[in-house]
Amino acid sequence: MMKRRFGGAVGALLTLAVLGCEGMPQEAAPPLEALGVAESPFTQVTSFGTNPGNLKMWKYVPANMPANAPLVVALHGCTQQASAYPNTGWSALADQLKFYVLYPEQLKENNTNICFNWFEPGDIARDQGEALSIKQMVDKMKADHSIDGRRVFVTGLSAGAAMTLVMAAAYPDVFAGAAPMAGVPYKCATSMNDAFTCMSPGVDKTATAWRDLVRNAYPSYTGPYPKISLWHGTSDYVVKNTNQTEALEQWTAVHGIDLTADVNDTVAGYPHKGYKDAAGNVLVETYAITSMGHGTPIDPATKFPGGTVACGTAGAFILDTDICSTWYVAKFFGLDNSDAVPPTVSLSAPANGATLSGTVLVTASATDNVGIAKVEFSIDNTLVGTDTASPFEYSWNTAAATNGAHTLVARAYDTAGNTSTSSTLSVTVTGGISDTTAPTVAITFPTAGSTVAGAIDIAATASDDTGVTKVEFLIDGAVVGQGVASLQAGPYTYNWNTTSYSTGVHNLQARAYDAAGNTAASATVAVTVDQNSVRFTERFSNAGPDNADWSITEWALDASDQTGVTGSQSILGSATPSFNTVTRTASVSVTLTSNPRLTYWRKLDLSGANTSASASFRVVVNNGTDNVVDSVTKSGVGTITEANWTQRADIDLSAYANRTVILKFIVTATDTGSTLTRAKAWVDSISVGPPSASADTTPPTVNVTAPANAATVSGTVDVTASASDTVGVNKVEFYIDGSLADTDTVAPYVFTWNTAGVANGSHSLMAKAYDAANNVSTDNDTSVTVSNTSGGTTTVTFSSIAADDGYVKANADGTSPAVGTITTPAVGKGTDGKLNRSIFSFDTSSLPDTATIMRASLKVTLSSSSGDPWADPAAGNTLTIDLKNGTFGAATMETTDYAAAATAAGVAELIKFTTGAQSSADFNASGLAAINKTGKTQARLQFKQNPSGTAYVFLTEGTGAVLTVEYK
Structure with a gap:
């Protein structure tokens, strides 16, 4: 049985799209026979029905299976084989929890890139093509094994994820749950050309329109639909994570629930949201895996709860992100029915409302019917510590926190992975860091002097040394709302409907806040609101075109209307060739403003009947192929259809600014072998005016x-x-x-x-x-x-002795030295005008007396900072290290440590870092000689150039400062 094969230029392009994020393709797996599958629980099934999709079937059957066990269908991604997808951990978890796994496999003759054909109408409809083949595999599993038909689930990656939602939509009577990893909504695309747009930047439809696509897949069905778990990386540029939002809209609408999250928490540090029905059941959930690209998230360093096998094996498109999606999906499906009781957890200290200083023990009590696996502690919604044994506690050095209000919360995990979160405590820190550095904030769109109309997105960027907590937008001095971070690193955006503001100049500002309550306002951006700046609008009213100068003799007014207003119209262009080429054009004269943008709505029906046929739609300014500003082309057999109206917004016409031009809408069809090819387009709601959003949304x-x-x-x-x-x-x-x-x-x-x-x-x-x-x-x-460790050398590390660490400070001339009052070591210039030098102490006595030290370096960890000492007084400032063989005076801090002679001065430098840890360059020869083999070694850090203003960093003592020594 053969299917149409997708290859050539389009196939190559799809390969680039699929591989663009993760780089290297999945290596082809060895033949299953070479892996000994004949004796393995992973086996091929060669006969399972008519198989109209021409797929292969593989199954995984754990030993000692009970009656009425669940079944999980796992669909691989492009360039993968079925034998690669068990690396996500599904087979190993099946052994532990006792369920069957079905692994359908795509063939290269069906799709050059081994992708399931989630965009082909003949493969995604109920009882057709690949969808029917997968359903027949499920039927075969039910016939051969004792499977609970109420507990059949489906999951998959990328093209497999898209096919996951195909199965959920086409067979809601078969599947109880679905979990796509980096997928797209059902019927987002119905052709390969549409597939690229669907993958990136994504397709925007209303929740109702998305819902209807699912409902129409099985229109007579009246039963419950599968529960849906949506997973996506926020840095996925192969399948943009806007698809997660659209899929969320689709499936909440299918279930008849709203888009307000009923569960809003973090799991393993990642944002997780749940959407419940009236009975309190989570029917749709989302996981946004921060900074992850295209793939299935796993956690090979962690064993499945209650088991001995790790969660997956990292590889191409199977990504180690410290969260086990396989486990959490299995829980969502209810496969871990051995323990459904969550633990209880509460914070027992400090007291709610307490004022804190110094080092404080944060403690929690947690209980569970089976056992507590761990308790996580978070401060201001940031995970700061984990404890795996009772008493559960975290030592918090409040001296490294900003003065003011902070929130504490604990989250408990039991051995089955059930979780619960404590009530939030609010405390006030004194004696911490006085963060007086305000954020920076600037409006990036619109630009000063712009003319605006309609609804526009105001965009701003903001940053802070400790973190931006919110950005407010002000219009004419009044706060109108808070900005939403629309991309991973911004910008913050606010949608402003200018139609409710008077014609004339209005002033825009953005105000940013940090965690310490510092604020900063952007420069004022003055813009002119003028609805008449939309120099051209066309709605095709009941009487015909609203503007003169139209030539629509080759198109026709049509009752189909984008606005839905009774009696209003659109225009329809239709080209149906008969062994020739037919072109139909509608045009109008338009006078453009400066920086003009075109927005219009359209529906398309492009169809090719043979390999030499083509159908296209173009928007052209004046004449010539170089003046095409928007186009869609279908070559060869197949269709491109837009069943619903699609808005094409903010098309840049600035190349023709301040000119009168002819705007043309053109359909063209060529068919030299039949009369069946067609090109049809409906156009409505045309406007030309100023831009409504920043032009730069393309990542580097x-x-x-x-x-x-x-x-x-x-x-x-x-x-x-x-x-x-x-x-x-x-x-x-x-x-x-x-x-x-x-x-x-x-x-x-x-x-x-x-x-x-x-x-x-x-x-x-x-x-x-x-x-x-x-x-x-x-x-x-x-x-x-x-x-x-090559060459017969040994590498050892020494953490600093926290009790000895600290800092000393003095005036620029060295007078009035004093010991720092905060335990966390500081370097730079404090608010008192004195210069700080940090000292770290290491017990290096374990080094062999006969050791020859070959290399050494120091790593330090940032706790917090104020200002930017790296750029004060000049960019490129560094930290320099002095070493003392022994201690500068006593082991602990004393005023004489500030200027005490070092055994070796300037042994290495550390370059700028603004978060995390940084290692120095290798110590020079005098530094190596200064390391003490019989006692303590002390390191003194200071900025090479003394900051002229208040600018300093706090460094973490203890395990935050590590001396690495290589010797032989």
């Missing part, structure tokens, strides 16, 4: 270029990245194992990494690029192996 591109993926590195290496953007790259951030290591603002983008600061073994490298509009992209597909 970024790629880690060195070291190479899978490389082995040692010593000090340069991590480099390439980045580009249509407007310009503002900065590139470098991350080691998910922690920010450095930032570079100028190409070539590079970070010098002292690998001795991390343990030997595998480490992940990631780069993030930001453009001027704060669009962001991520490259996180590089892993390297650190090996610093």
Whole structure:
């Protein structure tokens, strides 16, 4: 049985789209026979029905299966085989929880990229094509095994995720739940061309329109629909995460529930929302996996609760993100029915409303009918600590927190993965950091002097040294609302309906707040509201066109109307060739303003009847192929249809600003072999006016270029990245194992990494690029192996002695030295005008007396900061390290430590870092000689250039400061 094969240029393009985020394709799995599948619970089933989709069937049957067990259908992504998808952990979890797993497999002759054909009408309808083949596989499993028909579920990745929602829509009588990983709404596309738009930037429909697509898949069905768990990475640029929002709208509407989240929490540090029906059942849920690209999230470092097997194996499109989607989906499906009772948890100290200073013990009590796995502690919604044994507690150094109000919460997990959250406590910190640095904020759209009309998006960027908590928008001095961070790193946006404001000048401002209550207002942006700046509007009223100069003799007025107003119309262009080419044109003369944008609504019906046929729709300014501003073309057999009206917004016509032009809407069809090809288009609600949103929504591109993926590195290496953007790259951030290591603002983008600061073994490298509009992209597909033990050397690490650590301060001339009053070491210039120097103490006596020290470095961790000492007094400031063989005076802090002579001065430097940890360069020879093999070694840190203003950093003592020594 053969199906149409998708290949050629379109197939190649789809391959690039699918591989664009994660880089390398999945390696082809070895033949299953080579894996010994004949004796494995993973086996092929060769006969399971008529199989109209021409798919393969594989099943996984754990040992000792009980009667009436559940079934999970797991659908692989593009470029994968069925044998790759068990790496997500489904087979291993099936062994533990006792359910069957069905793995359908796409064939290359059906799709060159081995994608399920989720965009082909013949494969996504009930009882047709691939959808029917998968349903027949389920029937075969039910015939061969004792399966509970009420507990059949489906999940999948990418194209498999899209097919997951196909199965949920087409067979709601078969499936009780569905969990797409990086998928798209059902019937988002019905052709390959539409598929690309659906994947990125996504398709926007109303919740009702999305719902109806599902309802019409099985119109006679009146029973319950599957519950849906939607997973998506926020940095997925292969299938944009706007699809998660659209799928949420679709399936909440299908279930008849609203879009207000009834559950709003974090799971393993990631945002999770649940949407309940009137009975309190969560029928739709979403997980937004922050900074993850395209793939299925797993957690190989964690075993399944109650079991001995880890959650999956990382690989291409199966991503280690420290959250086990397989487990949480299984829980959502109810497969872990051994324990459905959540734990109880409450914070027992400090007291609600307490005023705190110094180091405070935050304690929680937690109980469960089976057992508590862990308790997480969060401060101001940020996870700060985890305890796995009672008494559950976290030691909080409030001196490193900002003065003022803070919120505390505890979250308990039982051994089955059930969770519960304590009530929130509010406390006030004194004696902490006085954060007096206000955020920065600026309005990026509209620009000063612009003319605006209709509804527009005001956009602003904001940043702060401790974090932006909210951004308010003001119009003419009055707060009108808070901004929503529309992208991962901003900008903040507010939709302003200008029609309720008078014609004339209005002043826009944005105000940003940080966690300490500091605020800053942007510069005022004056814009002119003028609804008449929309110089051209056309609704095609009952009497015909509203504007003169139309030529629609080749098109016709049509009763189909985008607005739905009785008696109003649209225009319809129809080209049906008979062994020739037919072109139909509707045109109008339009006088354009400065910076003009075109917006209109359309419906299309383009169909090709043979391989040489084509059908197209174009919007053209004046004449010529170079003047096409919008177009859709269908070549060869197939259709492109838009069943509902689609808005095409803010098409840039600035190349023709301040001119009178002819705006043309054209349908063309060619068919040299039949009379069946057609090109039809409906057009309505045309307007030309000023832009309504920022033109720059395109993220930059970024790629880690060195070291190479899978490389082995040692010593000090340069991590480099390439980045580009249509407007310009503002900065590139470098991350080691998910922690920010450095930032570079100028190409070539590079970070010098002292690998001795991390343990030997595998480490992940990631780069993030930001453009001027704060669009962001991520490259996180590089892993390297650190090996610093070759050549007969030994590498050891020493954490600092927290009781000895601290800082001393003095005037710029060294007079009036004093010991710092906050336990957290500080470096820079404090609010008292004195310069701070931090001292860390290490017990290095375990080094062999005969050791020859080959290399050494110091890693420190940022606690908090005020101002930017790295750029004060001049950009490029660094921290410099002095070493003392022994201690500068006594082991603990004393005033003489400020100016005491070092055994070796300036042994290494640390470059700028604004979060996480940073390692120094390797110590010089005098620094190596200053390390004490028989007692303590102390390190004193200060800025190479003393800050001229108040600017300092707090560094974390204890495990936050690590001395790494390599010796032989």
